[in-house]
Amino acid sequence: MTVRTAELLIAILLALCSIGLMIKSAELRIDWVPDRGPGSGAWPFWLSTGMLLACLATIVRWFRKVTPESTNLDLFMTRETVLLVGISAGSIVFLLVVTHLLGIYVALFLFLLFYLKFVGRHSWLVTVTMMIVVPIFIFCLFEWALKIPLPKSISEPLFYPIYDLMYS
Amino acid sequence: MEDIVLHLIGGLTEAMQPLNLTMIIAGCTLGLLIGAMPGLGSVNGVAILLPITFLVPPTAAIIFLAAIYYGAMYGGAISSITLGIPGASTAVATVFDGRPLAQAGHADRALTAAAVASFVGGTISVLLFTAFAPPLASFALKFGPPEEFALMVLAFATFIGLGGDDIPKTVFSILVGLVMASVGLDIISGQPRLIFGDIDGFLHGINFLVLAIGIYGIGEMLWTLETTRGEVMVHKVTISWQRMKHNCKDIKNYIKTTSMGSALGYFVGTLPAAGATPASLMSYGLAKTFSKDPDSFGKGNISGVAAPEAANNAASTGSMLPMITLGIPGSPTTAILLGGMIIWGLRPGPLLFTENPEFVWGLIGSLYIANFATLLINLAFIPLFVKILTLPFSILAPVIYILCVVGGYAPTQTMHDVWLMLLFGVVGYLLRKLNYPVAPAVLAIVLGPLAERSLRQSLLGSHGDVSIFLTRPISAVCIAIAVALICYPLVQKLQKRRRADTGTGTG
Numbered sequence: 001m002t003v004r005t006a007e008l009l010i011a012i013l014l015a016l017c018s019i020g021l022m023i024k025s026a027e028l029r030i031d032w033v034p035d036r037g038p039g040s041g042a043w044p045f046w047l048s049t050g051m052l053l054a055c056l057a058t059i060v061r062w063f064r065k066v067t068p069e070s071t072n073l074d075l076f077m078t079r080e081t082v083l084l085v086g087i088s089a090g091s092i093v094f095l096l097v098v099t100h101l102l103g104i105y106v107a108l109f110l111f112l113l114f115y116l117k118f119v120g121r122h123s124w125l126v127t128v129t130m131m132i133v134v135p136i137f138i139f140c141l142f143e144w145a146l147k148i149p150l151p152k153s154i155s156e157p158l159f160y161p162i163y164d165l166m167y168s
Numbered sequence: 169m170e171d172i173v174l175h176l177i178g179g180l181t182e183a184m185q186p187l188n189l190t191m192i193i194a195g196c197t198l199g200l201l202i203g204a205m206p207g208l209g210s211v212n213g214v215a216i217l218l219p220i221t222f223l224v225p226p227t228a229a230i231i232f233l234a235a236i237y238y239g240a241m242y243g244g245a246i247s248s249i250t251l252g253i254p255g256a257s258t259a260v261a262t263v264f265d266g267r268p269l270a271q272a273g274h275a276d277r278a279l280t281a282a283a284v285a286s287f288v289g290g291t292i293s294v295l296l297f298t299a300f301a302p303p304l305a306s307f308a309l310k311f312g313p314p315e316e317f318a319l320m321v322l323a324f325a326t327f328i329g330l331g332g333d334d335i336p337k338t339v340f341s342i343l344v345g346l347v348m349a350s351v352g353l354d355i356i357s358g359q360p361r362l363i364f365g366d367i368d369g370f371l372h373g374i375n376f377l378v379l380a381i382g383i384y385g386i387g388e389m390l391w392t393l394e395t396t397r398g399e400v401m402v403h404k405v406t407i408s409w410q411r412m413k414h415n416c417k418d419i420k421n422y423i424k425t426t427s428m429g430s431a432l433g434y435f436v437g438t439l440p441a442a443g444a445t446p447a448s449l450m451s452y453g454l455a456k457t458f459s460k461d462p463d464s465f466g467k468g469n470i471s472g473v474a475a476p477e478a479a480n481n482a483a484s485t486g487s488m489l490p491m492i493t494l495g496i497p498g499s500p501t502t503a504i505l506l507g508g509m510i511i512w513g514l515r516p517g518p519l520l521f522t523e524n525p526e527f528v529w530g531l532i533g534s535l536y537i538a539n540f541a542t543l544l545i546n547l548a549f550i551p552l553f554v555k556i557l558t559l560p561f562s563i564l565a566p567v568i569y570i571l572c573v574v575g576g577y578a579p580t581q582t583m584h585d586v587w588l589m590l591l592f593g594v595v596g597y598l599l600r601k602l603n604y605p606v607a608p609a610v611l612a613i614v615l616g617p618l619a620e621r622s623l624r625q626s627l628l629g630s631h632g633d634v635s636i637f638l639t640r641p642i643s644a645v646c647i648a649i650a651v652a653l654i655c656y657p658l659v660q661k662l663q664k665r666r667r668a669d670t671g672t673g674t675g
Contacts, residue, residue: 003601003602006601006602007602010598010599010602014340021347021362024362024364025361025362028354028359028361032632036356036357036628037356037624037625037627037628037632038624038627038632040354040356040357040359040361041361043346043350043620043623043624044347044350044361044362047343047346047347047350048343048347050339050343051340051343051344051347054336054337054339054340054343055336055340057335057336057339058334058336058337058340061336067334067603068603069602069603076601077601081394084393084394085390085393085394085597088389088390088393088565088569089386089390089590089593089594091566091569092386092569092573092590093590095569095570095573096573096583096586096587096590099573099583100583104574108570111566111569111570112566112570115562115565115566115569116562116563116566119562120560120562120563120566121562122560122562122563126563130563130566130567134567134570138570138574141220142220142574142578145223146219146220146222146223146578148222148577148578148581149581150574150577151577151583
């Protein structure tokens with residue numbers, strides 16, 4: 001897909017999202033409510049209308065070939081970029097899914113193993129050191145110092161002894 | 169004047185408290201590192217690290233974040249000079265002459281000039297800040313909802329008029345940020361709004377940090393990954409006491425351009441759409457115009473390093489002026505600071521000076537100390553920073569992703585927000601590839617609730633009569649400037665076309 005095609009596709013997609021937002025806002029009152037001023041939906045409704053107009057302007061400019069993107073016939077994303085960005089975004093999705101299933105600390109462990117060993121091709125020493133240091137650092141900073149419990153899912157019981165130590 | 173001096177002394181004393189001083193030193197050091205790393209700038213650092221400031225009281229927290237902001241402006245020069253890659257967009261202009269100097273073996277000379285110029289820029293701008301902030305805040309106390317709304321319209325208009333980006337895309341970015349801010353319970357009627365797919369997570373709204381970390385954490389890393397391919401090449405820096413002494417003698421060669429750049433940077437920095445990047449580029453242009461030897465610029469002129477560095481530091485302080493006095497952030501970084509202030513339970517705007525003087529003056533005092541601390545840390549640890557820059561990207565990237573995920577979870581403690589953050593990061597990255605500016609959206613999501621409230625209060629007061637914005641003098645002036653700013657690109661275009669027509673007509 002060229003940059004030119006992407007420009008049009010994204011503008012159309014954003015225009016459709018704007019229409020969706022307008023419909024969603026119009027579920028509430030968008031007119032003047034006596035003694036209460038503009039209805040709850042008015043502000044987002046008119047903003048989304050503005051978004052739609054901005055997208056239409058981009059589409060018109062695309063047809064008139066005004067913007068640099070509308071005349072750019074380079075690839076929007078080269079195969080190499082898709083791979084680089086895809087691995088990163090994919091590995092974060094993996095991190096989040098494993099967090100839901102097994103808890104964040106198991107997820108961090110596996111995420112670092114994957115990223116450092118298989119993407120970065122670092123030595124086992126670097127990989128294992130990071131796999132130990134980073135989760136401990138995150139635990140100390142967030143759970144111990146900030147008192148923000150991170151999601152642990154089914155791995156929660158593993159932390160009971162540590163909680164005992166922390167809160168005793 | 170006497171009052172200001174007394175308050176300033178109080179502020180300096182507050183900033184010298186052990187906790188605050190530690191925060192300044194930690195913030196400056198971290199800021200230097202963050203600024204030096206390609207792909208990370210002050211805005212990324214502040215967005216990713218804001219959640220951890222819940223650990224300390226608000227004054228210490230803002231001092232820490234402001235020190236990061238400050239340090240990052242210094243740090244950007246380190247990678248511009250040694251790697252030839254700007255550490256942040258604010259240090260782009262520093263590459264023009266910094267890189268040729270490093271290639272010629274004068275990296276230390278360029279680094280010293282950058283540090284000294286940043287210090288001068290910081291000092292001049294903090295002095296200007298101290299002088300301007302209190303009168304501006306007391307003037308802003310007269311503002312009612314119509315003035316507040318008009319001021320926000322003005323802030324957004326600067327993006328359209330001066331942002332230099334594609335106008336429809338800028339407008340889209342502003343509006344999408346405002347719409348995102350309206351998700352959740354309506355501030356006046358309490359009705360749930362825009363709850364997509366009846367997902368409960370949307371009931372508490374979209375936290376600005378989710379968007380900020382998404383765009384400036386994940387999106388930025390993806391962007392950096394694409395542009396640098398994870399590879400960097402470091403120039404060698406040789407530093408000795410002898411060379412340092414020689415470099416210090418160099419100062420007289422660039423002190424004039426530095427002072428000029430500082431004043432320019434400060435004023436450009438106060439404008440919401442402008443900020444440190446255009447300030448540094450303008451300062452570079454100015455230094456070149458006024459130079460006796462303009463041809464040497466781009467080939468390793470030391471003033472070409474000093475001018476943009478002075479301006480970007482001055483601009484970072486400048487952008488805090490509207491944030492503290494008017495509650496309107498002057499840059500994406502200050503937008504995040506403003507959001508942080510709301511989380512800490514403070515009300516940004518002119519009342520801060522009367523309601524929380526120790527907070528405001530503590531911050532101002534800390535700027536003086538941070539400026540000095542950063543200069544010392546920078547000069548003392550340049551070799552160390554350069555060493556850290558050689559850290560492979562494949563180690564840095566996962567650590568930043570993890571900080572983003574955990575930082576996105578911390579404010580609301582729901583996984584819903586983390587998924588949303590990832591979505592914003594990826595979408596933000598794709599839109600950025602198509603030249604959609606992302607900074608207006610971040611500013612808009614922070615200002616959104618305030619803008620809506622002031623608009624609805626104004627309309628309620630005037631019984632739906634929109635002329636209220638034009639009949640009150642201050643708001644009328646703001647709206648008039650906003651309209652002029654919005655029309656400015658159109659006028660420019662027409663002029664260009666007319667010039668082209670006459671050009672072809674005569675030629």
